Amino acid sequence: MKDLFLRLKRLLGGSVRIEVRGDDPYRIINALTGLFIPVKHISLHSNTLLSLVIPSCDLPRLRPLLRKFHLRIHILKKRGFFRRFFFLRERPVLLVGAVVLALAIELLSGFVWSVEVVPNGANDRMISAKLTELGVRTGARKSSISEDRIKASLILEFPELTWAGIFTEGSRITVTYELRTPAPEIIPPDFPASIYASKNGVITRLDVFRGAAAVERGSTVLRGDKLVSSEVLFGENGRFFVHALAAVEARTWYELEGFAASELLYKEYTGSETTRFYLQVGKKRLNLEKGTGIPYTFYDKITYTKLERSNGLPIYLVCEKYREYTLRSEPADRRDFIALGLTDILTSSLSNGRIVSSRTDVGGKGVKMYFECLEDISVTVAE
Amino acid sequence: MAFSKILSSAARALSLPPSILPQSSELTVLNANRLYLDNHRGVLSASSVYIVFDCAKYTVELIGKNMVIDAVGRSSAFVSGELESISFGRKR
Structure with a gap:
């Protein structure tokens, strides 16, 4: 244990490089090793001069040996981990400043300095306002923020949110959320519903499986016209309502125009x-x-x-x-690309249909295209 | 003297390395620029071109250039520098 303390003392105390002058200075090496003082980096400059490194704490033990061997020493350099900070003894204000800085960092890291809402489609400004109302704002103490309470409050306040997460990293708070996916509107099959036209067109096919046809094949319909009615008449005054079901196809026309820089x-x-x-x-x-x-x-x-x-x-x-x-x-002449792009745009917008024919008019900087399509224009609406 | 002979015989009989004997020194040389000496008794002379170590029955004389004793303890020493020759001398 004593040896351990001695090693620790030598480690913390650092080392000192000394120059030894006199006749046969190497004699001091044997004397030092005899006292179990570790000696390192012995440079033998001449027969009367050598330099060596010993632990700083063993320097006082060297004095009697010097008198005994009639040698003189000169300290060249003192080294050590703690010795690096000795200059602070002459600059106490610097030490105080470092301590104050460390305390300031420790103190300031207990506060929130940045609140960020990761955009994901909701009204982030409203969410930020709500967070401020709940105490999550710049300058708030981190310990005063209850993540569970804030998450619950956000989800209650904003019904479009299905999940909210609050992540604290240092002095920064990041709020993320997920939007609720609305359930598709499903009309029950036994609920009365009619079929309407979602676009203008000429009916080319109308196969009614349930309900009463309101238009005929070849009829021109406008958007919103009833195609198949849910009301089925029987007898003289009898009627009942069904959930209309039909396969509808209509001829539709589109006119698209695109421009390109010359x-x-x-x-x-x-x-x-x-x-x-x-x-x-x-x-x-x-x-x-x-x-x-x-x-x-x-x-x-x-x-x-x-x-x-x-x-x-x-x-x-x-x-x-x-x-x-x-x-x-x-x-540049990009009219071919514009025509292709217009065709792609229309194809991707047709939910259940196809382009039958198209015609292209090129004039000036623009391209005008006329499309004729066959598509399902029916939409079922509950009565 | 007799005790050391007994120890030596015992070490031979037990197939132990002779370096464990108290009066034997071990010398290890690495690439002619680094030397490790174990179980020495002290430094008899030292300069940057000539270093003499005291071993039990003989001396180890190192001749070279820019020689430095990197570390020295009570029984071991590290020497570095351009070693040119190592010789052994009988103690008088």
């Missing part, structure tokens, strides 16, 4: 880049460089944040990179 502009990067750094403290920007003007007319701006997680405080090191480019224009 020339296209391309970016050509010149290779010049400029990088600017600044500190974002809260909402304030502190420039770290002189002259923040951008020397380019056309440029891409790429912004990324460094030191984002530093101490959880709202202090970010932001880097902005500017890449210069010039614009090159080329004449």
Whole structure:
């Protein structure tokens, strides 16, 4: 145990490099090893001079040996982990400042400095307002925030939310949520319902399985017209209601128009880049460089944040990179692409139908297309 | 003397390494620039070109250039530098 304490004392006390002068200075090596003092890095400069490293705490034990061997020493350098902080003895204010800074970081990390709502389709402004009302705001104490209570309050307040999560990371609170998926409206099969036209068109097929046909094949219908009625008459005054069921197909027409620029502009990067750094403290920007003007007319701006997680405080090191480019224009004829694009748009919008024929009118900068389609235009509506 | 002979005989009989004997020193040389000496009795002379270690029955003389005793303890020592020759001398 004593040996352990001695080793610890030597470790904490550091080491000292000394220069030994005199006749046959190597004699001190044997004397030191005889006292179990570890000796390291013995440089033998000459017959009367050597330097060596011994633990600082063993320096007083060296004095009697020096008298015995008629040697003189000169301390060259003192080293050690704690010795690095000895300069603070002469600068107490610095030490106090470091302690105050550490306390300030510890104190400030107990507060919320950033509240972020991850957008996912709901009204984030309303959610932020509710969070503020619930006490989740910049400057609030983290210990005063009850995550379970806030989650429950959010879900109760906003019925469109099905789940809410609150994640605390340092001094930052991130709120995420999931929207409730509305259940599809299902009309029960025994509930009276009629079939209506969802678009204008000419009926080409009408097979009624249940209900009474309100139009005939070849009829022109407008959006909202009743195609199959739920009301079925029998006898003179008798009637009953059914859930209408029919296969409906109609011929429909569409007119789509697209435009394209007569020339296209391309970016050509010149290779010049400029990088600017600044500190974002809260909402304030502190420039770290002189002259923040951008020397380019056309440029891409790429912004990324460094030191984002530093101490959880709202202090970010932001880097902005500017890449210069010039614009090159080329004449372009993209009407074929526009025609293809218009066809794709219509095809994807037809839920249950197909394009029968199309015609293209090219004029000026635009392309006009006429489509003739066959599609199901029926929609069932409960009475 | 007789005791050391008995110890030596016992070590041989038990197939033990002779380096465990109290009066035997072990010398390990690495790449002619690093030397480890175990079980020495002290430094008899030292300079950057000539170092002499006291072993029990003989001395170990190191000749080289820029030699440094990296570490020295009560019974072991590390020497580094450009070793040129190692010689052994009988103690008078």
